Amino acid sequence: MMKYRADIDGLRALAVIPVLFYHVGVPGFGGGFVGVDIFFVISGYLICGMIDADIRSGSFSLGNFYKRRVLRILPALFVMFLVTSVLAYLYCLPVELEDYSKSLASAVGSVSNVYFAATAGYFDAPAETKPLLHTWSLAVEEQFYLITPLLMLCAYRVLSKRIRLLFAIATVLSFAAAFAISFRNATFVFYLTPFRAWELTLGALLSIGFIPAPRTEFGKNACGTTGLLLLLGVVVFGSSSAPLLLMTSLAAIGAALVIASSEQGTSAAGRLLSLRPIVFIGLISYSLYLWHWPLIVFQRTDGLFFPDSSSAATKLTLIAASVGIACLSWKFVEMPFRSKVRATSKAVVFGIASTAMASVVALCGFVLIEGGAPFRFPERVVAIGAYLAYDPSAAFRSGHCYLATNRQQLDVETCLKLNGKRPNYLLVGDSHAAHLWFGLSSAMPQVNIMQATASACRPAVQPVSLLDTRACPRLMKFVFDDFLVHNKVDKILLSASWKDEDIPVLSGTLDTLRSRGFDVTVLGPIVEYDAALPRLLVEEMLRNSPSIASDSRTPGIRERDRALRRIVTAKGATYLSVYDAVCRNDRCDEFAEGDIPLQFDAGHLTAKGSVEVGRRLSAFFAGKLARADDVSN
Missing domain, CATH: 3.40.50.1110 (SGNH hydrolase)
Incomplete structure (x- = not known):
């Protein structure tokens, strides 16, 4: 069992705050979108480290692993889906509600990254109008969670002494594929798991010991400081116009250096990230990531809080609302369900999750059959709004x-x-x-x-x-x-x-x-x-x-x-x-x-x-x- 590290929760804060500020439009966070890449490295480190330790001790259970993932991910996610769907019904035009329903069904099925990659055409509605666009990164992680334990179980049975080498080969192949495809289809490289897997496996290489962690005080501090400076540099000086692989590589390497610096005792960077206010933001980071984007979308498209989406008051309100709702989600949704891991059977967890997923998909199908519920708006509004789907x-x-x-x-x-x-x-x-x-x-x-x-x-x-x-x-x-x-x-x-x-x-x-x-x-x-x-x-x-x-x-x-x-x-x-x-x-x-x-x-x-x-x-x-x-x- 991996020990708890407060500095990793602090690193989560360093991942989610730049994403939030970048999306809200706070100046000075031009590369804030790389926070997602930090999350990928953290997830690869924690998940693969946990699986590796349990397999080695003989205590790993595939069913228990998936049960923990369901209770960790789905409750807060489905509450966000519920509220966002109500807002979508109230505000989205018929063509937008149809698009929303398709994205919701794909998000429930953990394939929203594939959906957005397939529909991200030149003339598609911009990202600001897609309330569930941010679920693409969750889909990448969920696909990784689905496949990785199966592959690790097989690898330990067949090539137990080569497991580290296999992860290293997977990392190199994924990065090489991302580099090659980036010249042909940058959209696929951004969204699809095979071209993002190297970031998760980079974290895995740390947790299974393929990448050695510094042991001396000087080495730990140098490693941690370099990683922090690298992350801050990418966030502040980066840009969406820069080559994607350059940005993701710098962010992933920076995150890996910060994690490695406190592997053998907490480094100075680790102590900084372990400060209680920073750790708290890290604790609510999942809910904060879930809620911030739908609020931003409905503010930009429908004036959810204020008519002017660019004003400082609007930005502050969005940040405050995102943090406030994230705190409530963490306390009243995340924590209660996570505490039920031992007390709830796998049959109950999987049964309720399957029923909820099937119900949402059925509801999405009904919306599509009804043509996006056009009766909610005047005919002229529907006629003009239909041109949002113009071909x-x-x-x-x-x-x-x-x-x-x-x-x-x-x-x-x-x-x-x-x-x-x-x-x-x-x-x-x-x-x-x-x-x-x-x-x-x-x-x-x-x-x-x-x-x-x-x-x-x-x-x-x-x-x-x-x-x-x-x-x-x-x-x-x-x-x-x-x-x-x-x-x-x-x-x-x-x-x-x-x-x-x-x-x-x-x-x-x-x-x-x-x-x-x-x-x-x-x-x-x-x-x-x-x-x-x-x-x-x-x-x-x-x-x-x-x-x-x-x-x-x-x-x-x-x-x-x-x-x-x-x-x-x-x-x-x-x-x-x-x-x-x-x-x-x-x-x-x-x-x-x-x-x-x-x-x-x-x-x-x-x-x-x-x-x-x-x-x-x-x-x-x-x-x-x-x-x-x-x-x-």
Whole structure:
């Protein structure tokens, strides 16, 4: 039996507080999300250490192990599910409630990490609207708890003298797989257990003695101090834009160093983490992790506490509410159930747990059958809110002319087919180019508009990939160094969700294309919002506040639009302001027609929105085409 270590509870506090502050938006915690990685190392250390000790002493029972895990995890988790489900029923729109029900069913089945990995598409609702997104890390741990004792039992029977080596091999293989897949699918690396297992097995390597712990006072203090400084450095100076594996590696190594420093007697870092206030936060850390995220989501999407989610008062309220509810959950849910480990039989525990899980899944199925219970809202709210589940694939020509993933290939025959009887325009860029194709093609049937677009792909002769994607440079190289070398087009249209850092790259691209004799038109950025436009429009109606959408516009786009115009025209190219096509006199159109929103998320056009914007932009091209016809005649 492993002895209790107060410093590990203190380390839990160092894991959960950065996560809480990062999610709330407290400045100075840019890398706070790595708290989850600290939890993984702690879990691997404690669980594998306990299993190892019990197997060696001959006292390990698989049934008792799972019973302890059920009583430790499920009671507090299901209370959170109950309250969050009530809030979801009250606040979530039908399409959101359907998504919530699917995530709840997957969380109950300990596979929410798989669900979120499978549904984390480019156009999905942002993380701020998913109340159970945080359960992905619980699913990783639960899958680890399910598999690890079985593997350890088998390993001790077959290769008892190689158990440490097997854990070391598993750690290396998991990390190597994460590194390899990170270049193809960073989402899978973030969510899926095979690519997170190395963090848990790193903790296991400590507990089973594969990694030696320092014994001298100097060694322990140096180890602990280094680990603490490493963790604090990652939390304070880290960023979600940094490579994921770099962040997780630094956090996991830091956590392992802190744990190792007090293996052979408490180090200075261990004594610091053993202070009673820090230990108490560690004791409530599980409940604090469970409750903080749903509160944050419902505050951001529905103003649970205050209308303004960004105010200091709101942030303080969220922190206080999270800690307060966590204290209640720990005292009245966690502790009573944990005390029943010896007194309650396995049959009772597993029977009640199975019944509760089956009931929740059945309830989720009922919600899906009912279409998200639309009767809770007025018909107009339901109609507009339905666009939160809008599928742009057909209008974007996804998988053919718009490459959403690295695995997709451009359909050259469909997307880049020249027409000898009509002017040929080539539209190149990211999803903000793809969402214009349908509207431009509809508004200008006399023009053959070809399309070469990819996710997060700025149109550049020397492409700079902003995300872990290989589709962009591959596509840009083909378009600029192959297709345009061997084919003549009448006009190149460059469009993207332009950012300030794109300006130098765009400038160089214009120089290159103009030197090759191409007629280039740059389409500027469109108005964007801090949240999905349909959600904002619905909130305007539900709260009777008509300025919510306009107050939520992403700042700086109009100024960037003006700066791009100056640069593009100075390079001798043509500039078209998409922003001006949508916004006039500081008022931006929010509906394409009737109750159809112009945009279905924070910035991308619906098909009707694309047609309307395309119609407005086509007026510019109409004059050029008329002059071209006069010349040809």
